[in-house]
Amino acid sequence: xxxxxxxxxxxxxxxxxxxxxxxxxxxxxxxxxxxxxxxxxxxxxxxxxxxxxxxxxxxxxxxxxxxxxxxxxxxxxxxxxxxxxxxxxxxxxxxxxxxxxxxxxxxxxxxxxxxxxxxxxxxxxxxxxxxxxxxxxxxxxxxxxxxxxxxxxxxxxxxxxxxxxxxxxxxxxxxxxxxxxxxxxxxxxxxxxxxxxxxxxxxxxxxxxxxxxxxxxxxxx
Numbered sequence: 001x002x003x004x005x006x007x008x009x010x011x012x013x014x015x016x017x018x019x020x021x022x023x024x025x026x027x028x029x030x031x032x033x034x035x036x037x038x039x040x041x042x043x044x045x046x047x048x049x050x051x052x053x054x055x056x057x058x059x060x061x062x063x064x065x066x067x068x069x070x071x072x073x074x075x076x077x078x079x080x081x082x083x084x085x086x087x088x089x090x091x092x093x094x095x096x097x098x099x100x101x102x103x104x105x106x107x108x109x110x111x112x113x114x115x116x117x118x119x120x121x122x123x124x125x126x127x128x129x130x131x132x133x134x135x136x137x138x139x140x141x142x143x144x145x146x147x148x149x150x151x152x153x154x155x156x157x158x159x160x161x162x163x164x165x166x167x168x169x170x171x172x173x174x175x176x177x178x179x180x181x182x183x184x185x186x187x188x189x190x191x192x193x194x195x196x197x198x199x200x201x202x203x204x205x206x207x208x209x210x211x212x213x214x215x216x217x218x219x220x221x
Contacts, residue, residue, distance in 0.1 A: 003030040005037070008187050010044035010194040016051045023104045024061035028078050035085060045198060046190030047089065049112060050096035050183055054122070057105025062133075079104055080138055080216040086111035087209040088220050090202035092193035096186035097173065103127055106155075107139060110146040116186045117168070119176040123161035130159040138216050145212040147171060 001018035014034055018027060038047060051057060060079070065071040086093060086108070095112040099122040106126055109115055117124065126143070128135055135143075135156065143152035151170040154160060164176040177185045193201075206213075206220050213220045 001026050001030060003027070003034055005034055009191060011046040011048060011187050011190045012038050013048045013050065013183070013187065016049070016057065019053075020055045020058035021051050021105065022058060022061035022063075023079060023108070024064055024075065025078070027061075028075075028082050031082065032085065035089060039090060044195040045091040046187075046192075046194035047091050047093045048096050048183070048186045048190050049093065049108075050186065051098050054099040055105075056095070056097045056099050056101040056122075057108060058100055059103030059105050059127075062131075066133075076136070076139070077217070079107065081218055083107060083111040083142055084209075084213045084216050084218040084220070088202065088205045088213060090198045090205075092190055092196070092201060094186045094190045096182045097122065097124070098179075098182055101125070103131075107142050110142050114175075114186075114189050115173040116175045116177060116182055116189065117164045117173040118179050118182050119164040120179060123163060124167045124172050125159060125161045126155040127159045127161075129157065141212050141215045145209070 004015045004017060006013045021027065038045065060075060065075050093112045095109045095115040097109060097115055097117040099118065101109050101122070101124045103126060106124055140156065143155065148171045151172060162170060162172055167173045168176050175185060210220055
């Protein structure tokens with residue numbers, strides 16, 4: 001899989017290029033490696049995470065883990081770890097949701113500070129009620145922490161496919177724009193915050209997300 005890193009001024013743009021961008025050991029490992037690289041940088045920084053083509057992320061790699069209970073448990077723990085890493089990352093993070101953002105991919109989007117969604121195509125969806133794979137309390141805690149409670153419950157119970165206008169109204173995303181402007185808007189949002197004090201941002205993130213990080217099993221100091 002490929003997770004490219006490019007810079008637009010102080011903004012690091014991470015582009016996930018792996019078809020449906022499924023969550024597995026390789027994709028999470030690549031994302032950790034890129035985050036390590038960015039965390040080691042000093043000075044102004046904003047981070048944008050996006051996909052390519054039809055998908056931001058289509059969730060867990062169920063073809064690999066769906067029939068392997070131990071493997072599924074492992075990748076869920078690693079997803080918890082990544083969500084905490086993103087929630088508490090010492091820079092402002094923006095999701096450029098270029099396409100479908102489903103299940104584990106939707107949870108990853110919730111770990112970012114701001115989300116821009118393509119307005120004409122693509123859905124944000126927690127589809128577990130459709131596929132018979134129940135959320136655990138830890139994954140549900142992500143939704144309850146990052147979304148309006150009514151929206152989180154609606155998403156969990158109905159497996160509703162939120163199009164962009166509905167996602168904006170429901171508080172899932174902060175902005176919707178035409179396809180060609182998704183990355184541009186995300187970079188602009190990240191750039192506006194990039195020169196803020198990263199130490200203060202990191203401290204405030206720990207205050208904001210410390211409780212959910214502990215719930216997910218990865219407490220932050």
